[in-house]
Amino acid sequence: MILKESVLKSKQFFTRLIFPVKCMVCGASLPRDGVYLCEECLPKLYHEAHKSCPACLRAIEFCDCHVVKHAVHMSYIFFYGSEEIKKLFYTLKNTGDRRYFDFVGELLGRTIASRLGFTKETELPFECVTYVPRFPPRKNEIGYDQSKQLAKAVGKYFGIKVLPLLKHTGKAGEQKRLSQFDRRHAVKTRYVINRRLLNDRGKLSQKAVLLIDDITTTGATLNECAMILESFGVKQVYGAVVAKTVNAKRYDYPDAEDLYR
Ligand SMILES: [Zn+2]
Numbered sequence: 001m002i003l004k005e006s007v008l009k010s011k012q013f014f015t016r017l018i019f020p021v022k023c024m025v026c027g028a029s030l031p032r033d034g035v036y037l038c039e040e041c042l043p044k045l046y047h048e049a050h051k052s053c054p055a056c057l058r059a060i061e062f063c064d065c066h067v068v069k070h071a072v073h074m075s076y077i078f079f080y081g082s083e084e085i086k087k088l089f090y091t092l093k094n095t096g097d098r099r100y101f102d103f104v105g106e107l108l109g110r111t112i113a114s115r116l117g118f119t120k121e122t123e124l125p126f127e128c129v130t131y132v133p134r135f136p137p138r139k140n141e142i143g144y145d146q147s148k149q150l151a152k153a154v155g156k157y158f159g160i161k162v163l164p165l166l167k168h169t170g171k172a173g174e175q176k177r178l179s180q181f182d183r184r185h186a187v188k189t190r191y192v193i194n195r196r197l198l199n200d201r202g203k204l205s206q207k208a209v210l211l212i213d214d215i216t217t218t219g220a221t222l223n224e225c226a227m228i229l230e231s232f233g234v235k236q237v238y239g240a241v242v243a244k245t246v247n248a249k250r251y252d253y254p255d256a257e258d259l260y261r
Pocket residue numbers: 023024025026027028037038039040041042
């Protein structure tokens with residue numbers, strides 16, 4: 001046991017030597033592993049997680065700007081938009097560091113638990129974790145699947161398995177160039193069920209699943225994936241996303257200056 005611990009400690013020591021611990025937001029060096037935010041950025045992110053939606057003015061847990069019809073409950077940590085959140089995602093994407101994924105995954109796990117009102121000790125409302133798979137060339141470009149890494153971390157947090165229930169068809173979804181309408185329709189052909197995981201009756205054996213994605217823009221992708229899972233026998237899909245973008249359509253209030261002109 002003692003030997004194991006010392007081996008573990010030295011492993012951590014060497015990992016830190018090669019990949020020093022840095023704040024995910026500002027890049028400042030940190031004294032210890034585990035929390036990847038410095039003293040200055042931590043309260044900023046806490047504030048981000050407690051912001052109300054600029055479009056519907058509700059707290060993030062009650063914001064209904066992206067209705068995911070086919071998910072029983074949606075959990076989000078942040079709204080995507082502030083510099084801090086953009087940097088957090090930038091660090092996650094560009095380093096691909098497992099420790100960062102574990103950290104953000106744990107944050108997501110905690111958010112899900114608090115939104116659904118259960119603790120790690122109470123029975124989980126879902127049996128496994130799954131994720132929205134990436135477009136294959138994109139995955140190769142950055143070398144890993146971001147949602148899968150997050151799902152793994154969430155699975156680790158809850159102590160349940162991660163299953164690749166969905167597959168990407170490989171059809172390009174140049175999301176950024178599409179209008180919101182096109183985006184909703186394009187999504188329909190991009191995902192299919194992973195047939196290897198179906199039982200003899202051609203259904204999934206899981207009844208309740210936690211579906212993870214890193215970011216949502218319209219909610220259409222999650223909706224589509226949840227619909228596919230449901231059509232293969234899943235009764236309840238719980239969705240969880242690190243950040244959601246503010247619904248620009250609903251966010252069309254005039255600037256304060258214009259109001260008083
Ligand atoms: Zn910082």
